[in-house]
Amino acid sequence: MAKGDPGASTRGRRAAPRTRKASSGDPELVQLLTPAGERIDSVIGPDGIEYRVDFTDEEYRGLYRDLVLVRKLDAEATALQRQGELGIWASLLGQEAAQVGSGRALRTQDMAFPTYREHGVLYCRGIDPIMPLGLFRGVDQGGWDPNEFKFNMYTIVIGAQTLHATGYAMGVAMDGRTGTDDGEAVIAYFGDGATSQGDVNEAFVWAGVFNSPLVFFCQNNQYAISEPLERQTRIPLYRRAAGFGFPGIRVDGNDVLATYAVTRQALDNARHGQGPSLIEAYTYRMGAHTTSDDPTRYRIASEVEAWQAKDPIARMKTFLEREKIADTGFFTEVDEQARREAVDLRERVLAMPNPEPATMFDHVYPNGSPLLDEQRAEFSRYFASFEGSAH
Amino acid sequence: MATETLTLGKALNVGLRRALENDPKVVIMGEDVGKLGGVFRITDGLQKDFGDQRVIDTPLAESGIIGTAVGLAIRGYRPVCEIQFDGFVYPAYDQIVSQVAKMHYRSRGKLNIPMVIRIPFGGGIGAVEHHSESPEAYFAHTAGLKVVSCANPQDAYVMIQQAITSDDPIVFLEPKRRYWEKGQVDLEAPLSQAYPLHAARVARAGTDATLLAYGPMVRTCLDAATAAAEDGRELEVVDLRTLSPLDLGVVYESVRRTGRAVVVHEAPGNLGMGAEIAARITEQCFYSLESPVLRVTGFDTPYPASRVEEEYLPDLDRVLDAVDRSFGW
Numbered sequence: 001m002a003k004g005d006p007g008a009s010t011r012g013r014r015a016a017p018r019t020r021k022a023s024s025g026d027p028e029l030v031q032l033l034t035p036a037g038e039r040i041d042s043v044i045g046p047d048g049i050e051y052r053v054d055f056t057d058e059e060y061r062g063l064y065r066d067l068v069l070v071r072k073l074d075a076e077a078t079a080l081q082r083q084g085e086l087g088i089w090a091s092l093l094g095q096e097a098a099q100v101g102s103g104r105a106l107r108t109q110d111m112a113f114p115t116y117r118e119h120g121v122l123y124c125r126g127i128d129p130i131m132p133l134g135l136f137r138g139v140d141q142g143g144w145d146p147n148e149f150k151f152n153m154y155t156i157v158i159g160a161q162t163l164h165a166t167g168y169a170m171g172v173a174m175d176g177r178t179g180t181d182d183g184e185a186v187i188a189y190f191g192d193g194a195t196s197q198g199d200v201n202e203a204f205v206w207a208g209v210f211n212s213p214l215v216f217f218c219q220n221n222q223y224a225i226s227e228p229l230e231r232q233t234r235i236p237l238y239r240r241a242a243g244f245g246f247p248g249i250r251v252d253g254n255d256v257l258a259t260y261a262v263t264r265q266a267l268d269n270a271r272h273g274q275g276p277s278l279i280e281a282y283t284y285r286m287g288a289h290t291t292s293d294d295p296t297r298y299r300i301a302s303e304v305e306a307w308q309a310k311d312p313i314a315r316m317k318t319f320l321e322r323e324k325i326a327d328t329g330f331f332t333e334v335d336e337q338a339r340r341e342a343v344d345l346r347e348r349v350l351a352m353p354n355p356e357p358a359t360m361f362d363h364v365y366p367n368g369s370p371l372l373d374e375q376r377a378e379f380s381r382y383f384a385s386f387e388g389s390a391h
Numbered sequence: 392m393a394t395e396t397l398t399l400g401k402a403l404n405v406g407l408r409r410a411l412e413n414d415p416k417v418v419i420m421g422e423d424v425g426k427l428g429g430v431f432r433i434t435d436g437l438q439k440d441f442g443d444q445r446v447i448d449t450p451l452a453e454s455g456i457i458g459t460a461v462g463l464a465i466r467g468y469r470p471v472c473e474i475q476f477d478g479f480v481y482p483a484y485d486q487i488v489s490q491v492a493k494m495h496y497r498s499r500g501k502l503n504i505p506m507v508i509r510i511p512f513g514g515g516i517g518a519v520e521h522h523s524e525s526p527e528a529y530f531a532h533t534a535g536l537k538v539v540s541c542a543n544p545q546d547a548y549v550m551i552q553q554a555i556t557s558d559d560p561i562v563f564l565e566p567k568r569r570y571w572e573k574g575q576v577d578l579e580a581p582l583s584q585a586y587p588l589h590a591a592r593v594a595r596a597g598t599d600a601t602l603l604a605y606g607p608m609v610r611t612c613l614d615a616a617t618a619a620a621e622d623g624r625e626l627e628v629v630d631l632r633t634l635s636p637l638d639l640g641v642v643y644e645s646v647r648r649t650g651r652a653v654v655v656h657e658a659p660g661n662l663g664m665g666a667e668i669a670a671r672i673t674e675q676c677f678y679s680l681e682s683p684v685l686r687v688t689g690f691d692t693p694y695p696a697s698r699v700e701e702e703y704l705p706d707l708d709r710v711l712d713a714v715d716r717s718f719g720w
Binding site: 113140141142143145146147152153155157160162163164165166167168169170171172174175198199202203205206209362363364365366367369370371372 | 418444449450452454455457458459460461462463464465466467468470482485486489490494495496497498499500501502503505534535537557558559635636637638639
């Protein structure tokens with residue numbers, strides 16, 4: 001799918017729209033594609049808003065391609081970690097639909113503030129997928145330009161970025177960049193564990209008080225490392241928004257179509273000056289928290305199996321097959337592209353050079369520091385005194 | 392030279408006003424900074440003249456003040472955050488040391504966070520607990536932050552403007568017990584010709600020993616030097632002004648000349664600014680020293696109840712006593 005702006009309602013609607021109109025059975029969950037791959041034409045959300053998407057066949061195929069590529073790149077990164085090429089990796093396995101759906105709903109002018117797991121959103125922003133691997137390989141701390149791609153650096157301290165997003169959104173409003181169709185919106189990503197953090201709650205307060213053009217996008221993947229959702233909250237997370245004075249909605253995070261529809265709506269509300277909202281993308285982390293984690297210690301196999309039955313890619317594939325939007329040739333071609341990109345990624349990761357040691361002194365201060373300059377010079381002299389240290 | 396007599400607090404107020412006038416991207420944010428003008432009235436009248444989008448009363452949450460300011464800075468604004476009191480900065484500590492300080496480094500220079508964090512710090516005003524602390528060492532220890540402190544109205548007026556125009560994130564420590572002390576302020580001199588922000592300055596010339604201080608203790612040291620002069624000792628007083636980076640050239644030059652150094656600060660001595668300065672002097676000026684570098688500091692206790700703070704805080708007698716010990720070595 002072309003980057004940017006798919007699925008606007010003016011796009012070619014399929015000739016025979018599905019007539020079924022239903023909720024998912026869970027009145028709290030917006031869903032447009034069931035785990036069995038059945039398409040739901042539209043859903044009236046608990047907020048009274050009708051959620052629908054009207055993609056062309058090409059756009060449906062594009063979303064599927066995104067999901068497969070992101071999963072493959074993630075799997076390759078996991079493999080690289082297992083082979084010692086990355087220090088650690090935070091896999092998004094199972095959360096592809098939440099990330100691709102929300103990431104594709106962003107417009108070019110929108111700004112995103114990620115955690116350290118948003119590889120799918122990063123991909124949707126047009127950033128080379130090798131970028132986060134530098135961070136996890138230990139050769140840099142994230143190499144993309146946040147302003148160029150409208151995607152901030154990964155943030156590892158839990159929830160800290162939600163405040164940055166809120167401040168940025170305040171700036172958007174102060175710049176007068178809301179209130180029109182081409183206004184700007186901001187999205188802040190975080191997980192279920194982060195909702196316990198003070199910073200996230202302060203961000204909710206701020207965004208509400210200042211009516212900031214901001215979408216809080218919580219990927220509830222059910223676990224904060226080992227701690228289940230019950231350790232973070234006793235009510236559904238999306239309902240917390242009401243206490244802060246803005247709408248909250250829960251979407252099936254394994255449903256790329258519903259995630260797209262809900263996020264697009266929330267972003268549009270924000271860009272039109274209607275203030276913040278909270279989306280809880282209800283999903284599941286099928287892998288480990290990171291490659292250092294052992295989820296078999298804290299969750300049971302049957303739970304994982306139940307969620308595997310809700311796999312975001314499998315259901316999209318079933319839908320495409322059932323509706324004859326894609327044929328075997330297409331799926332083979334996508335798999336082949338994913339394989340090629342994974343191989344390419346692997347080769348480039350292995351070729352990533354270690355940074356020159358003295359670069360650790362770079363960019364500490366925009367205006368430099370005489371004490372640091374002195375220390376750098378001293379280090380460089382010392383380092384150069386070792387035979388073979390120059391390279 | 393068009394000088395006016397202003398209190399240190401008023402000089403800060405006028406400096407902030409100038410910064411707001413000179414750059415539409417400057418925004419002031421904090422608790423009670425708007426209609427009230429801040430609990431010390433440092434932002435008095437600014438919201439009235441610049442509006443509530445330039446002088447922003449925030450919700451009561453320090454991490455939120457700093458964290459949203461980070462986002463505003465990424466957006467291209469120059470936030471000036473007021474932390475109401477020193478002891479209230481700790482809820483924002485994570486945002487300051489993990490986010491503000493490291494954004495430029497983590498982004499390999501692609502992001503600047505040109506933020507000023509104003510903190511009224513130190514004791515001596517008879518306040519209740521958490522209102523009299525000296526947290527400078529926490530911040531000076533953090534790479535990526537710059538830390539400065541003004542000690543007189545002229546510096547207050549100039550340094551706050553310099554801090555705001557700098558692209559470095561700066562912790563700006565205001566000596567709250569000196570807010571009401573008056574001095575001459577040159578309001579006309581252009582900022583471009585002002586004494587550099589990150590430079591120490593000899594506040595009083597002397598030949599016999601060097602007193603090193605910053606913020607509220609500069610006044611104390613100047614008073615001590617006046618008293619010592621009556622006894623025939625000429626003490627040099629260096630106002631460090633910048634705590635990170637330390638301007639050591641001025642320090643070394645002075646100590647090499649006088650041969651004796653006493654570092655004075657309100658913060659506890661253990662692992663404080665004085666420890667760093669003493670170590671540096673020892674490394675660089677060893678053969679010039681007539682005696683060990685001494686420290687006069689607060690004690691290694693939490694800041695005590697205000698009825699005993701006179702005993703806790705370094706005062707003229709403790710400074711002179713240290714000078715005597717230096718000469719008695």
